[in-house]
Every structure is written in structure tokens, then in C-alpha cells.
Amino acid sequence: MSDYHQLKMYSFLHQSICWSFPFDTICFSYEELPAKMHDSLWLISLEPYEKKQANSAYSLSIAIIENKVLTQGFVYDNLSNNFYYAEKGRGAFLNGQPLCRDELMRLREAEIRMDSSFLRREQPLNPSYQRVRMAELPTALEICTVAEGNTDIFMTMNQTPYEFAAASLIAKEAGVEVMTLEGQELRWNKASSVWCGVV
The missing domain is CATH 3.40.190.80 (D-Maltodextrin-Binding Protein; domain 2)
Structure with missing residues (x-):
């Protein structure tokens, strides 16, 4: 993914989120974390990666912090079209199906x-x-x-x-x-x- 497309995606996300959540603080990976924490903070990262036979593979990661507590996490992989999601105390999911690892191994x-x-x-x-x-x-x-x-x-x-x-x-x-x-x-x-x- 080119820098131009990455900035375009960041701009789109910023506009979309601010439109729906106008009082939340939105931070992208090229920015420092704010010194003062607000009620709701979004940490957003768009990470390109290389994969054979794939031109623009990337992961989109969004963490939502409320009152200094990490409450929601979203990770999307555009190459596999996998969408991971979790809410604190309510479990984790992959494409709507629960994720659970309850085994221990050597x-x-x-x-x-x-x-x-x-x-x-x-x-x-x-x-x-x-x-x-x-x-x-x-x-x-x-x-x-x-x-x-x-x-x-x-x-x-x-x-x-x-x-x-x-x-x-x-x-x-x-x-x-x-x-x-x-x-x-x-x-x-x-x-x-x-x-x-x-x-």
C-alpha cells in the first residue's frame, strides 16, 4: 500500500469516526499518545505487509479505551478478509464465531x-x-x-x-x-x- 493510499485511508477513517463519535479522541499510529487521557480514546493503526501474489495486504487495528480501560479491540486482515473483535468481559470473535483457547501445552x-x-x-x-x-x-x-x-x-x-x-x-x-x-x-x-x- 502506497503512502498516498495509506493517508487516504486514515483520512476516511478519521472522518467516519468523528462523524459518528464527535467527542472521542482519535489517534493514529504516526501520532504520539496524548498526555492527558480523555473519556474515550481510539488508537488506530494501518499496517501494510508483504505476501506473495498480493499487491496491497494490510491489517487495520483499532483499540478503544474508555476511562483509561481498554474496552474493545478490532483487527481486520484485508488479505484473508478475517475480522477479529473483542469486548472486555464479553469474549473474542473471528468473523462472528467465538474464539476460545482453553488448552495448555508443553x-x-x-x-x-x-x-x-x-x-x-x-x-x-x-x-x-x-x-x-x-x-x-x-x-x-x-x-x-x-x-x-x-x-x-x-x-x-x-x-x-x-x-x-x-x-x-x-x-x-x-x-x-x-x-x-x-x-x-x-x-x-x-x-x-x-x-x-x-x-
């Missing part, structure tokens, strides 16, 4: 996807790393693949709330553990490492 059985900073190029070819793959999707979609059950663990570093906030709520509501790599609570309002999984 680490040696888990399918793991990692940020490239964790891996050397030769590792994915080594048999001892046969269940470890390099992350290829935007962070929001990688987290959603754990909620969906296509991956069991996802790890990454230095992510902004725009990248993980909405998807982290979807994962939590689907029964997935979400935290920082240090084992701390993942906060929607600060940049952080991200670990999510069912191990």
Missing part, C-alpha cells in the same frame, strides 16, 4: 513465531528449531493467530500500543496469556515487548 510441542531479532538466519533450518518460525505478519495479526489457534506462542520486542493494544484484548478474551517478555502486565499506553501464548 513448550516442546508449541508452534512458536518470533520477531526476527530473536533468530539467526540459520536457525529455522536447524531441526532443533523446527517448531520455531520467523514472524511474517504485522504484530496485531501475529497475536490474533495465537488467539485463533494457528500459533501457540508469539514473541516480539519494541512494539507500540498502536501495534498490540487491540489484538492483546482479543487474545486475552480468547483465553491466551498476554504479558511482556519480563513477565509483567502488558499496558496499552506504553511501548513494550510482547509475549502471548498457551504454554
